[in-house]
Amino acid sequence: MVLLYALIVVVLINCGYFFLFSKFSFFTFPEITSEKNYPVSLIVCAKNEAENLQKHIPLWLNQNHPDYELILIDDASIDDTLEVMESFQNEYPQIQIVKVKNNEAFWANKKYALTLGLKRAKNQRLLFTDADCKPASNEWLSTMTAEFSEEKQLILGYGAYQKGRGLLNRLIRFETLMTALQYFSYAKAKIPYMGVGRNLAYTAKLYYDNKGFMSHIKVPSGDDDLFVNEAATPNNTAICVSEKAFTYSIPKTTWNEWWRQKKRHITTAKLYKPLHKFLLVLYYLSTISFWVLAVLTLIFSSWKLALPIVIFRFLIEYIVVGKAANKLGEKDLIPFIPFFELFLVCYQMSIFISNSRTKQSRWK
Known part of the structure; x- marks a missing residue:
């Protein structure tokens, strides 16, 4: 049951961020x-x-x-x-x-x-x-x-x-x-x-x-x-x-070009104000924790209790992010939101690890 309780906490944090994002998504x-x-x-x-x-x-x-x-x-x-x-x-x-x-x-x-x-x-x-x-x-x-x-x-x-x-x-x-969606909502x-x-x-x-x-x-x-x-x-x-x-x-x-671009962009986040860094890190950690806990809970805990929680979280995400995608002219991305989210958090983790070993000094 520990996994299930941890999943519930993480989903509540996720939904807190989706509520924040809704300030942009649902505002006319x-x-x-x-x-x-x-x-x-x-x-x-x-x-x-x-x-x-x-x-x-x-x-x-x-x-x-x-x-x-x-x-x-x-x-x-x-x-x-x-x-x-x-x-x-x-x-x-x-x-x-x-x-x-x-x-x-x-x-x-x-x-x-x-x-x-x-x-x-x-x-x-x-x-x-x-x-x-x-x-x-x-x-x-x-x-x-x-x-x-x-x-x-x-x-x-x-x-x-x-x-x-x-x-x-x-x-x-x-x-x-x-x-x-994040910088507009903030x-x-x-x-x-x-x-x-x-x-x-x-x-x-x-x-x-x-x-x-x-x-x-x-x-x-x-x-x-x-x-x-x-x-x-x-x-x-x-x-x-x-x-x-x-x-x-x-x-x-090309993937290499995008990799180099994102490595350069991500280096600035560590210089943000403390509140912003905290909120951004918590969002990232809660997102990746959701994916890990969702898999572990569905396999090793009571999947009948975990599955509705996971579906609820995806539903809220679809509504909020989907609304923003529609507003910003990106409707074709909506069906793939969960897949893209999972890929993105893994990709960003790889960049964080890579950036800790190298230093960028020029803009082009």
Whole structure:
């Protein structure tokens, strides 16, 4: 019976998190339109991204907003990135180019490049994306920045991945879905802890009040999540989940590429605030404990008592995560939620173990 009692405790913890996630899943977000179209600086940092820039600069320039500048940061690229930027600048005066050269103190450091780009921005409201990100519509810029107000200085958006064939594509999108479900839900619960640089906005005042990236300038990753973790408060953060304001990136196409990407991303979590680390670790441990205890209890304890508990937990998960998947345009993932969840916790454990043995020092 000890296994059964342990399973009950873990399922209750799981359901506590699903209740937290329901704050996002079941909330109806009103469509916000700004009465004033305030000037905006759209900032994109690119390193060896000539091909993506050729495709996406026209989309960024086609945004339905009357007053914005596009700041393109060439982070010491060795391909034709700078040439592509300059070819567009010759035709569009709202483009500003920042050329970054590597130096010994900040070698291959994206935060250093972003800092130089931010200094060039002339507007108070800043919107960030990556060179490989395609806006969902020409209303992206206006919709994201409409969330700004005197109180709301930090806006969290959804950076999705394009749908494709194969298991890897679905796993990447599921991991992205679950990450977004968590940071949106925590923000709704007044404990914001992260955002993604593929779709993130904040004010210059917030940036300078928090001394930019100085507290973690030497950490390879975290220009997005570590800044949000440090600067976000219960009252200054808003979320934008309008489909018009999504961005779409092309996901990694090989397991090795995804492995390296996730290894780099996960290194920042240990620098989060203590409360956030506790909640994230408890969620991970309770999830993996559920799978272990579910198997052990069904085999070695009273399966007739354990089975309804396991089914109940899966049902709650399907309802909450499924609702979020539908809201974020990921409906095709819903039938595979349990399988993807099990794979993801095992995959993350492998990355944690691997990261404890190696050190990451560059962003690309």
